[in-house]
Amino acid sequence: MKLRGTAAAVACGILLSTFVSTRAGASGEQTASAGCRRVVVFTLPGVTWADVERWRPPALIEAVGRGAAGSMSVRTISSRTSYASGFASIGAGSRLDAGFVSGATTGRGGGGGNGGGGEAGGGPGLSSNLRAAGLDELQARAKLAGYGGRPGAWGEAIAPQPLVAVGNGDPGRPFPTPARAGRWTLYAAMDTEGVVAQAAVSPGLLEEAPGAPFGVRSDPASMRAAVDDALRLPCASVVIDQGDLTRADRLAWTTGRTLAADRGKALQAADRLLGHLLDRLDLDRDLLLVLSPTSPAWAREAHLGVAVAVGQGFPRASTLESASTRRPGLVTLPDVAPTALRHSRHDQPSAMNGTPWTAVEQVSSDRMGAAVELDAESVFIESVKTEISSAYVVFQVLLYLGAVGFLGWRERGGSEGEHGDGPFETGLELAALAVVGFFVATYLAGLIDGHVLGRAGYWLLLAAIDAALVAAAVVSIRAPLDRLLAMAALTTAVTAVDLFIGAPLQFNTVFGYTPIIAGRFAGLGNTGFAALGAAALLTGALIVHRFDGGAAALWAAGALFVSVVVLDGAPQWGSDVGGVIALVPGLVISWILLSGRRPGLRLIALSAVGAVVFLALFLALDLARPPQSQTHLARLFLDVRDRGVTVLVDTVQRKAEANLRVFRTTIYTYFVPPALIALAWLLGRPRGRWHRLAIAAPRLRAGLIGGLVLSLLGFALNDSGIVIPAVILSFLVPLALMVHLHVARQEAV
Secondary structure (H helix, E strand, C coil): CHHHHHHHHHHHHHHHHHHHHHHHHHCCCCCCCCCCCHHHHEEECCCCCCCCCCCHHHHHHHHHHHHEEEEEEECCCCCCCHHHHHHHHHCCCCCCCCCCCCCCEEEEEECCCCCCCCCCCCCCCCCCEEEEHHHHHHHHHHHHCCCCCCCHHHHHHHCCEEEEEEECCCCCCCCHHHHCCCCHHHHHHHHHHHHEEECCCCCCHECCCCCCHHEEEEEEHHHHHHHHHHCCCCCCEEEEEHHHHHHHHHHHHCCCCCCCHHHHHHHHHHHHHHHHHHCCCCCCCCCEEECCCCCCCCCCCCCCEEEEEECCCCCCCCEECCCCCCCCCCEHHHHHHHHHHHCCCCCCCCCCCCEEEEEEEECCCCHHHHHHHHHHHHHHHHHHHHHHHHHHHHHHHHHHHHHHHHHHHHHHHHHCCCEEEEEHHHHHHHHHHHHHHHHHHHHHEEEEEHHHHHHHHHHHHHHHHHHHHHHHHHHHHHHHHHHHHHHHHHHHHHHHHHHCCCCCCCCCCCCCCCCCCCCCCCCCCCCHHHHHHHHHHHHHHHHHCCCCCCCCHHHHHHHHHHHHHHHCCCCCCCCHHHHHHHHHHHHHHHHHCCCCCCCCHHHHHCCCHHHHHHHHHHHHHHCCCCHHCCCCHHHHHHHHHHHHHHHHHHHHHHHHHHHHHHHHHHHHHHHHHHHHHHHHCCCCCCCCHHHHHHHHHHHHHHHHHHHHHHHHHHHHHHHCCHHHHHHHHHHHHHHHHHHHHHHHHHHCC
């Protein structure tokens, strides 16, 4: 049976080669005789670099030494990437959520069913034109996601050259139900009709193995024969899943145990097949990609995976990168198909929004150790972000309630005068400084690996940095508002320097972003944009106030605002599209208010035009950069140009949906109302305070109005939604509190 399957595969290969050669002779395209450039994707589901460091699989270690290595961000759309989602994203070159589709076949592409949920013959040889299950659901979910992805785009792009699926991760033989099949490579190798040109995924690849996960394991001889059959096909690219890793990972998730011994044996079995593959590939012409399509299912938290590229364009001991991340040592699943297409010299379809992997000079003498540390830090920061943000919100709410309660009691005659020089007032000012300083404290904490300190140590580090910043301001500066100016200016300066040097303090920090979530990998995130915008606005307003609205101070504030827009939007620095659209009108209106004028409709309209002009300039800069350096702004423009305005509509819709989703899930939703109430009370009490501010501190009042405008625009124009005004209010309410005390102190003189 196996011989007949192999003979049939060879015959099909000869016919296919003849067909390809005939077409190429007529069109001038590449031919088999000219030498096709083949790509083999070898998958290691659920494997992390810590696993590699622990078990030291020799073939994988050899591959790392012979090529480029990095970490794989496996996040697609859902918070955890399923097997189907991971493999489908490889084949689509775009983020896909496969939902509940099973790793099974439903028949043959020509319409002939094969029965039994796709048993496709009992032997391990290649079968032709198998149809993967669940294509309709995949397509519906892809449309719903709004990324424009097409399941099967890779297989479609290289046709008529075959993309071969090899591997069977079924949980048993026979597997319990079709819904629990494990032939996930089908989703990476299929075309847009759900058809896989050639596949070896039958139960004939398995053998009984009492004690192994689900009582079966992949038969080494059958797997090697299937791989050899696939490699004999002229011009064929191959996606391989050895199968044992999937079963071990699946059983560990099912039982709630780590099953380290089973996972170690599975990794070694996969590594032996990888060694067989390395012996048979011509890596002067072929390209081998070894990668993790999923995070460990058994682990409570998501992890980064393994990524290795061996072949032309990936020098020995180099580091992986892609334009999707612009971060050395980090690539994503949607980048796999574009990498394969570039190597095989096929055009990348517009439906693919991934970008090819590239190799950069080795960034660490111990690439594997660096990858292990990156995963540990990413997982740690992601695990503490919510609790630290929640504590920050709770602290502010308690502070503002206490401040309003005390000041209201004093207003009703609970204490003498409104001199504002008592210990409680001093405590309120110090607490307000601590609130503003906490953002820059989290950035500075990024200089130290948090996972090494542990949770308690990291909390102490943040508190110590924040306290040190407040103490330095108190010791070196006498006036409370000047202290606030120093803290806001420090936040602005640290963020600016960070962006200039590649945003290391935005990466894997509490108010930054992590590769686990994979919403952003470089530049300035939405929370960072809000903090930078608010800190710059406070700095400008306090400078103008400090120098009584002088022309030099106004021009200094204007220069600061322009610099912030450039930092936020320039593709080589912040690359933040939504931030530019919000910052330009927000800061223009703020500057007009600081100058003592009221912005009319014409100025507001001109500021909106200014946002478009800035965005156009940044787009032009981005398009002038090499493709591997371009940001999402240039890629969005090119997608709209190639695929029509529907892409832009889908993007806007996806961001609007994300805005609403964040509104329903974040603790900041519960922070904004009490913060606004506290702000209104501080600026309105005692009665007439708002009008007195126009006389005592008109520039500070203008800055507060400008901050509210910026928060409103940021909320409307960013997919982080309510988080943006919450962060800006974390700067505005402390300013309002200190202004309240400042005016009270002046009135008492």
